[in-house]
Amino acid sequence: MTFDVAAVREKNRQRRLARLLVVLAPLATWVWVRHVVRGDPISPGLPNLGPDAILWVPGLGIVLVLALVLILPMKGNGKSPHTIYLPEQIDVSFADVKGLGSVSREVQHTLEVFLNHKRFREEMGGNPRRGVLFEGPPGTGKTHVAKALAAEAGVPFLYVSSTAFQSMWYGATARKIRSYFRDLRKIAREHGGAIGFIEEIDAIALKRGAMEGSTARIEAAGSTIERSAMSSGTGGVVNELLIQMQSFDEPTRRVRFKNWFIRLANGYLPAHRQIKAATPGFANVLLIGATNRADALDPALLRPGRFDRILHFGLPNQMDRMELVEYFMSSRSYVDGLDAPNRIKATAARTMGYSPAALEGLFDEALLVALRDGRREFTENDLHQAQMEVEIGLPNPTLYTPEDRETVATHEAGHATIAYLVGKNRRLEVLSIVKRKDSLGLLSHRDVDERHGNTRSEMVASLQIALGGMVAEEEFLLESGTGPSGDLKAATTTACMMVGVYGLGESLASFLAVPDSPLAPSLVARVLDNPGAKAEVESILAGAKTQTSDLVRDHRYLVEALRDALLEREELIGDEILEVLRLAETKALKSGRVVVHLSEDGADLVEPGKDIDLFKAQAPREQPT
Template structure:
């Protein structure tokens, strides 16, 4: 600073600058330095705060189970066990309610913050944001099944007043059963598309969790989300993963699956048939399902989705081949007669395989011979799979 003043004095003497000019220059410099000091102080405080954040221990998330006496709360921590904890002085006991999410300090002994309610990201990911683009026109050979689903699911969502006027309640849930690849998932997606409802797709095995009570919690949150986003359709695929017949003895994992199933039954019982929430489930093994799932008031409408007959296969071939570049001599009736025992998925694979055969032969058009060769390949693959299944049963 003194060096700067000497320079100013020298320049002022040289230029015959008066004392007033010197004072003004000094004041401007002081103001500039003061601004720089304030800026550096703010930057220092910012980095101190960041250091405190980096060095501070993480908080533990917990769910309130019950508010006890003496300003203590029973919580279930995210790490598993239930804890009896104290409440910080800056939180009012009256603000704490069962079911709320709270933050505990690192030692897990005190509630220091109330967390906002939020949807579990795992559960939220089950919602299909974009509506399924499957339509009834893309499903062949299942006219009767489509009619039943429209009556049970689509009609109550679109025109609930009809049921109130007549005085009946439609089924809450529909169970689609049949061999793999027959179109059960496609039917559920088509209904969601046509009814303009929120579609929540769950594979039942996703309900099976590692920690005790987690599966039941996820079931509960799925149905809470369905109610908030109504009209909605909850589609539970492969429901036999949690809905198998209960046994008295079993491992801890099996008991947890049973608790999850009981929560599912409770959720189905907990809402009305006209609550704008419909449940569609699918299984390949209806024979192993718990009878409690199939009783009236739950999945009381059973819709079988069998392997397609000849007319059904002909319709499915027509649906898939109309999207392909094919020769005019392809006869869907001949193809349908050759594919006895094929599912809709098998027919789709045959069409895809025929396309690959055309590509291998440097052609951009699929011929009848390509289709026949593809069908023969799929039939051989099915024979191998059946042989493996018989061998496993024998073992």
């Protein structure tokens, strides 16, 4: 099937060849007549300016230089700042678009309509999409998909950052926008289509009401005058963008001149002899805007006819991340076995919340870790190390005093023990007392499966985990210090959300129902300012601390084991944490420090020499690996 875009491109190519022939034919005829018929060949060389040229050539040169100095900046202020990429310059295709699911299919469907726009308009009677808005968090592939779309379409790609439109001169920004759309229409008619891409379009398309919201109040003689703090040119930029997005089929200069001549002729012709004015041809233009602030855009931009479709680029789910992990690993060096399905699934599971760009950067960091050690392939440990450096920061070994070292180890061991005991379907990943950024130690733990919500018991468990370090200090060191400050902040925020947002307290009233304003306090401040809500927060935190204290007292042997392991090794990763905990459980069982219930036939649930999998009383449950 011949695409409409290809047909238009071939027609324009033949027209350009014919135009070139018409221009060159008279010149070629004149050269042939002079060289062959008259025998007077053309001799190249500089023209003879005469003996007095030295008197007037320098003056003419100065005048030309001054003219260029004055005119070029003015021309530059109104010139479109876009960069044109031809299809052969773009090294991205739809084969490189991974982890987008339905968004990728919708983009390909848009491409099909773009390539067959004439059939869609004339045979089916539809209006092709002229504008598509890509919105979503940074790094989710908006620019990547736009480039792939342009490469697959085989048409020029006009890329521009919205900040490049902005100018210090009044009216220059609007002129640049007009110039950009004029070039977009011109190139689309020449090549059968063109794709324009405006990066971070919110910089020039914010809500006009929001921009005008900054006002100055002047009170005098009993009257009040409110003046907008917005410059007179700012709203005009949005207006210009709105106008241009509805003027894709604006007539060309040739059509305007032809219609001027027709109107002139029609002035002398009777009504039944009037010449019909020419109509502008269809400009096959697709404008793509990218933003991570779609809610801040002017509503007039988002209506059909301007941005006909809004596509949301969200963070990839676990299945999408598995596809991305496999794709990124295919072009990088790694040790054998890392591409096994279970390894890929594990990597995808522990990178929940990563954007495609962040995930790609993680593999590059893993290669850098391997390169620092003189290796050319990264391992799974390199991937773990890179993830810690990206998320937490580079290790910054600190010389602790013996007391501080024991305090930090006890604190982190308390967190890990409570996470092991109450963390439902959570994986313990890293336990460390190595200083990183502002943290003296850390516990990293994640959900085994991707979750999109939490129950009340799970939120209470998160409070207990946050308070585990503080309780461990009080239990083993008899007092707590400044270390738990960050934990208390996190626990207070969670408790406030339970009371003020999720209806998990005594009241079902939501503090989110109160409209936000720029000067309004935060949600946590509003909850804590309410005496009844604050009392509920205090009650939830106190109950969580009491439960945590009971767990730490009943499982001192686990805290001690992790504390001693941290003092010896400083950092435990993944299965190393579970090995320490299970060994401590086995020793405690053999020494009689824990109570194990018997099964109905009187046999022990735990056989000697095997890891403990189940306790029905105080003993913890099995952790997923």
